[in-house]
Amino acid sequence: MIIREPLVPGSTIGILGGGQLARMLALAAGNLGLKCHIFAPEADSAAFQVAAARSVASYTDFKALKDFAQRVDVVTYEFENVPAETASYFAGQVPVAPGVAALQTAQDRIAEKTFIAGLGIPVAPFAEVSDQASLDEALDLIGRPSILKTRRFGYDGKGQTRIDGAKSSAAAWADIAKAPAILEGFVRFDKEISVIAARGWDGQIAVYDVPENHHENHILRTSTVPAAISPETAATARRLGGEVIAALDYVGVIGIEMFVAGEDVIVNEIAPRVHNSGHWTMDAGCVSQFEQHIRAICGWPLGSVERHADVVMTNLLGSEINRWRELAVEPGVRLHVYGKGEARRGRKMGHFNRLTPRQG
Amino acid sequence: MIIREPLVPGSTIGILGGGQLARMLALAAGNLGLKCHIFAPEADSAAFQVAAARSVASYTDFKALKDFAQRVDVVTYEFENVPAETASYFAGQVPVAPGVAALQTAQDRIAEKTFIAGLGIPVAPFAEVSDQASLDEALDLIGRPSILKTRRFGYDGKGQTRIDGAKSSAAAWADIAKAPAILEGFVRFDKEISVIAARGWDGQIAVYDVPENHHENHILRTSTVPAAISPETAATARRLGGEVIAALDYVGVIGIEMFVAGEDVIVNEIAPRVHNSGHWTMDAGCVSQFEQHIRAICGWPLGSVERHADVVMTNLLGSEINRWRELAVEPGVRLHVYGKGEARRGRKMGHFNRLTPRQG
Numbered sequence: 060m061i062i063r064e065p066l067v068p069g070s071t072i073g074i075l076g077g078g079q080l081a082r083m084l085a086l087a088a089g090n091l092g093l094k095c096h097i098f099a100p101e102a103d104s105a106a107f108q109v110a111a112a113r114s115v116a117s118y119t120d121f122k123a124l125k126d127f128a129q130r131v132d133v134v135t136y137e138f139e140n141v142p143a144e145t146a147s148y149f150a151g152q153v154p155v156a157p158g159v160a161a162l163q164t165a166q167d168r169i170a171e172k173t174f175i176a177g178l179g180i181p182v183a184p185f186a187e188v189s190d191q192a193s194l195d196e197a198l199d200l201i202g203r204p205s206i207l208k209t210r211r212f213g214y215d216g217k218g219q220t221r222i223d224g225a226k227s228s229a230a231a232w233a234d235i236a237k238a239p240a241i242l243e244g245f246v247r248f249d250k251e252i253s254v255i256a257a258r259g260w261d262g263q264i265a266v267y268d269v270p271e272n273h274h275e276n277h278i279l280r281t282s283t284v285p286a287a288i289s290p291e292t293a294a295t296a297r298r299l300g301g302e303v304i305a306a307l308d309y310v311g312v313i314g315i316e317m318f319v320a321g322e323d324v325i326v327n328e329i330a331p332r333v334h335n336s337g338h339w340t341m342d343a344g345c346v347s348q349f350e351q352h353i354r355a356i357c358g359w360p361l362g363s364v365e366r367h368a369d370v371v372m373t374n375l376l377g378s379e380i381n382r383w384r385e386l387a388v389e390p391g392v393r394l395h396v397y398g399k400g401e402a403r404r405g406r407k408m409g410h411f412n413r414l415t416p417r418q419g
Numbered sequence: 420m421i422i423r424e425p426l427v428p429g430s431t432i433g434i435l436g437g438g439q440l441a442r443m444l445a446l447a448a449g450n451l452g453l454k455c456h457i458f459a460p461e462a463d464s465a466a467f468q469v470a471a472a473r474s475v476a477s478y479t480d481f482k483a484l485k486d487f488a489q490r491v492d493v494v495t496y497e498f499e500n501v502p503a504e505t506a507s508y509f510a511g512q513v514p515v516a517p518g519v520a521a522l523q524t525a526q527d528r529i530a531e532k533t534f535i536a537g538l539g540i541p542v543a544p545f546a547e548v549s550d551q552a553s554l555d556e557a558l559d560l561i562g563r564p565s566i567l568k569t570r571r572f573g574y575d576g577k578g579q580t581r582i583d584g585a586k587s588s589a590a591a592w593a594d595i596a597k598a599p600a601i602l603e604g605f606v607r608f609d610k611e612i613s614v615i616a617a618r619g620w621d622g623q624i625a626v627y628d629v630p631e632n633h634h635e636n637h638i639l640r641t642s643t644v645p646a647a648i649s650p651e652t653a654a655t656a657r658r659l660g661g662e663v664i665a666a667l668d669y670v671g672v673i674g675i676e677m678f679v680a681g682e683d684v685i686v687n688e689i690a691p692r693v694h695n696s697g698h699w700t701m702d703a704g705c706v707s708q709f710e711q712h713i714r715a716i717c718g719w720p721l722g723s724v725e726r727h728a729d730v731v732m733t734n735l736l737g738s739e740i741n742r743w744r745e746l747a748v749e750p751g752v753r754l755h756v757y758g759k760g761e762a763r764r765g766r767k768m769g770h771f772n773r774l775t776p777r778q779g
Contacts, residue, residue, distance in 0.1 A: 065744060068756045068769075086449050089442070089469040092743075092756025092769065108471040109449040344704070344727075346753075360748045367704075367727065383452075384425060388720045393706075396428045396452025409428075409452065 060154040062260050062358035066132050068092030071111070072353065073131030073153070075118065075145070077104025079397035079407060080137035080333050083341075085110045087349035093357065098127050105398045106137075118145045128152040135311060135356050139165050139331050140212055156260075156310035156356040157331045164307065165331040168210045168241040178306055180299050181325045183318075184244035190237075194228050197242040204245040207231045209238040217277075221245070246325055248318035252286050254300030255337035257312045257351045257361055264304060265351065265361040266297045270336045270372070272316070278405060282336040282372040284343065288319055295324045303329065312337070312352040335407070339372040340364075342393040342412040368414040380408035391415065420514040422620050422718040426492050428452030431471070432713065433491030433513070435478065435505070437464025439757040439767060440497035440693050443701075445470045447709035453717065458487050465758045466497075478505045488512040495671060495716050499525050499691050500572055516620075516670035516716040517691045524667065525691040528570045528601040538666055540659050541685045543678075544604035550597075554588050557602040564605040567591045569598040577637075581605070606685055608678035612646050614660030615697035617672045617711045617721055624664060625711065625721040626657045630696050630732070632676075638765060642696040642732040644703065648679055655684045663689065672697070672712040695767070699732040700724075702753040702772040728774040740768035751775065 066072075072088055074081045077099030085095040085106055094111040097104060100118065107113045112130065116123030119142060128134070128148075134155045136146070143166065146159045164170050172185045186197035188207065198205065209218035220226075220234035222242075251274065256266040271286030272279055286293065300315050303326070307313075314334025316327040337348035344367025346354070351362055375382060380402050386394045396409040426432075432448055434441045437459030445455040445466055454471040457464060460478065467473045472490065476483030479502060488494070488508075494515045496506070499522065506519045524530050532545045546557035548567065558565065569578035580586075580594035582602075611634065616626040631646030632639055646653065660675050663686070667673075674694025676687040697708035704727025706714070711722055735742060740762050746754050756769040 068740070068743060069758065069760070082449070085469070086446055089446050089449075089758070090755055092758040094468050094758065108454050109445070109469050111468040354747070360744075362747070363750045365750065380428070383428060384720075387714070387722070390723045390725065395450055398429060398449070398452040398454065400429070 060151065062133060062154050062156075062356075065359045066093070066357040069094070070132040070357065071096050071130060072357065073098060073127055073134040074106065074110075074137060075099070075134065075141050076137035077101060077106040077113075078137060079105055079399070081106035082109055082397060083347075083349045083395075084135070084137065084333065084352060087347060088353045091350065091353060091359075093353065096127065096131050098123070103400055108398050118142050121148060124148055125152075133356050135352070136162075137332055154356075157313070158308065158310065161307040161309045161331050165329045166211055168208055168213070168328070171329055172241065172243075174306075175303065175326045175329075178302055180302065181323060183246045183325060183327070186242050188240040188242050191229065191232055194232055194240070194242065198222065198228055201242055201244045206243045206245060207235055208241050208243060209235050210241055211239070246318045246320060246327075248320045248325070250286065250288060250319040251327075252288065252296055252317050252319055252324075253282070253334065253336040254296050254315045254317065255312060255334055255340065255348055256297075256300045256304045256315070257348070257355045258304045258309050259355045259361055260310050260358050262305070263361050264301050265364045266300050267337065267340055267345065267348070267364045268366050269293045269296050270339060272336050276405070278376065278407075279335045279374055281374070282339055284339050284366065284370050284372075292319055292322065292324060299324060299326060311355045312348050335374065335410075336372075338395070338410050339370040339412055341395065342414060343368045343370045367417060369417050370415070371413045373411055373413070374407055375409040375411065377402050377404045377406055377408065383409065386411050389413075420511065422493060422514050422516075422716075425719045426453070426717040429454070430492040430717065431456050431490060432717065433458060433487055433494040434466065434470075434497060435459070435494065435501050436497035437461060437466040437473075438497060439465055439759070441466035442469055442757060443698075443707075443709045443755075444495070444497065444693065444712060447707060448713045451710065451713060451719075453713065456487065456491050458483070463760055468758050478502050481508060484508055485512075493716050495712070496522075497692055514716075517673070518668065518670065521667040521669045521691050525689045526571055528568055528573075528688070531689055532601065532603075534666075535663065535686045535689075538662055540662065541683060543606050543685060543687070546602050548600040548602050551589065551592055554592055554600070554602065558582065558588055561602055561604045566603045566605060567595055568601050568603060569595050570601055571599070606678045606680060606687075608680045608685070610646065610648060610679040611687075612648065612656055612677050612679055612684075613642070613694065613696040614656050614675045614677065615672060615694055615700070615708055616657075616660045616664045616675070617708070617715045618664045618669050619715045619721055620670050620718050622665070623721050624661050625724045626660050627697065627700060627705065627708070627724045628726050629653045629656050630699060632696050636765070638736065638767075639695045639734055641734070642699055644699050644726065644730050644732075652679055652682065652684060659684060659686060671715045672708050695734065695770075696732075698755070698770050699730040699772055701755065702774060703728045703730045727777060729777050730775070731773045733771055733773070734767055735769040735771065737764045737766055737768065738762050743769065746771050749773075
């Protein structure tokens with residue numbers, strides 16, 4: 060099912076997942092006069108605090124899903140590990156955006172890499188790994204250092220291990236619990252960047268300026284806009300992002316992580332959702348990625364991606380959220396707190412955008 | 420009760436009233452990781468859609484108020500006609516901001532004018548009216564044209580009537596249903612402006628740039644920032660606003676309507692709450708009046724009032740809300756829809772801010 064006419068204010072958006080991304084989507088929807096119904100298994104989900112309705116149930120509780128489907132006008136999700144059978148379940152009942160095909164592509168690193176390479180877009184060399192023997196074959200092909208990743212359910216560095224000169228393939232295979240996997244050649248990149256793009260039901264595409272991302276312990280630490288890359292490289296990245304989102308027949312906001320190596324731009328992975336490296340859009344003068352996603356999935360025209368300020372987004376992880384008092388005082392800093400309970404180590408608790416006048 | 424230490428994220432703000440102002444307060448609080456509990460009599464209150472908790476009850480249902488007080492860390496309100504006994508009821512149970520004294524001053528036009536005049540700040544000539552005889556005396560004193568207003572519960576031009584040369588005092592007295600009243604001399608103003616200011620529990624004050632306001636049928640139509648007034652006049656207005664908020668020992672955001680007549684700045688009335696003429700702050704680069712109010716009442720440091728763009732805020736009244744499709748397309752326009760049901764004639768359904776680069 061697709062949306063041909065914009066959902067009018069007062070319509071209800073169903074969101075699978077109740078974390079900070081769902082919360083920020085709900086706040087953006089609220090500003091447009093749209094209601095949100097959050098579906099999440101955790102009774103204390105952060106997004107519940109700012110939404111009109113909630114369902115507390117497992118993603119495979121089909122009775123609860125049916126009830127949810129009947130109460131919403133469109134379904135979206137805040138995370139890529141929505142079970143495919145859950146997303147598929149809505150077919151014929153209510154429009155789902157992004158669609159199931161895009162979700163399935165992004166959920167499987169082999170499908171994802173194959174799809175992107177098929178567009179003629181550079182990716183790291185990769186090979187499928189299903190057992191010890193195929194891992195050894197893949198290592199012969201791709202060499203070391205390389206990264207062994209589970210095909211599914213990896214995020215923030217979970218489900219992956221680096222194979223350098225010293226590491227035995229057996230140890231690596233054990234590291235990822237012998238799950239179906241992909242071996243990827245290690246890319247000696249100069250910079251990590253990402254493309255945040257949006258596409259509507261009508262095919263309209265909008266691509267934000269490119270952030271440069273820094274990770275610590277595989278978790279995003281900062282995103283800086285503009286990235287310190289050449290205008291040509293930025294243009295290449297944005298063009299590739301547009302090609303990916305169009306080829307996926309995607310509706311909504313997508314985050315596409317890329318490497319810059321010399322003049323080359325290499326696509327690393329796709330997140331079929333709003334993306335942490337797009338949080339800078341909340342304060343830099345454009346329509347935020349959250350409002351953009353809401354607009355896209357509801358059949359509204361996409362909003363402006365014009366940026367009025369330079370910006371560094373910094374995640375507040377775990378107890379770093381206690382910095383809120385000092386950050387709230389700083390002029391040019393816009394603070395966002397996610398309303399989560401326990402500030403566990405490494406947990407994304409909030410972020411802030413530090414704005415400076417746009418240079419040039 | 421006062422707040423000495425900032426309320427930590429996860430705390431709950433109680434809001435009396437469930438309309439668009441409460442809704443925008445709740446969205447701002449949500450962004451800071453704070454929860455909102457909305458108390459309103461109408462089961463379909465717009466603010467419920469974006470808040471963590473709700474109470475549907477009369478403002479004089481003290482059992483419901485007690486329950487509410489026990490669930491929140493601070494109480495505020497979105498409208499000035501909260502019954503004083505309701506606001507007073509919370510004394511000793513939970514901090515209330517703005518405080519009861521400021522609320523009572525703003526609720527009674529005689530108390531309000533007397534208070535402001537007592538600060539040495541210009542107001543229109545005024546006299547108390549309690550019956551036909553005192554109205555005639557007041558007319559002798561103040562002359563015509565003048566405005567007869569009920570002392571209490573007026574808003575958007577309701578509860579007031581103009582007495583020009585042709586009108587009998589008896590007709591005017593009947594117009595306002597013989598309620599306790601104030602007669603105000605008609606001010607031949609050049610412009611209507613307002614001051615939106617905030618004050619914290621610690622006495623810190625922040626004053627936004629001054630909007631110029633245009634009304635139609637006594638309802639705000641547009642607010643334009645900056646106002647087309649001299650820098651000296653703007654400075655005078657902001658200074659007077661600061662004097663009023665300090666003298667009221669006020670905590671939160673206040674809206675103070677003023678007239679500009681030649682070089683003179685005359686205070687017209689006080690709204691002890693976030694104010695329609697402050698909606699431009701949502702998109703012009705500063706901390707919005709809604710976040711500012713939340714910061715102030717929660718004991719947080721006040722945010723920046725620095726403005727990055729010029730802006731015209733336009734209210735969408737009644738069926739004008741149907742313009743959302745065209746407005747959503749326009750670059751430089753930021754749309755806000757309130758999620759209300761029926762688009763009754765004159766009802767405030769949304770607004771939009773049209774931004775242009777800051778001049779000078």
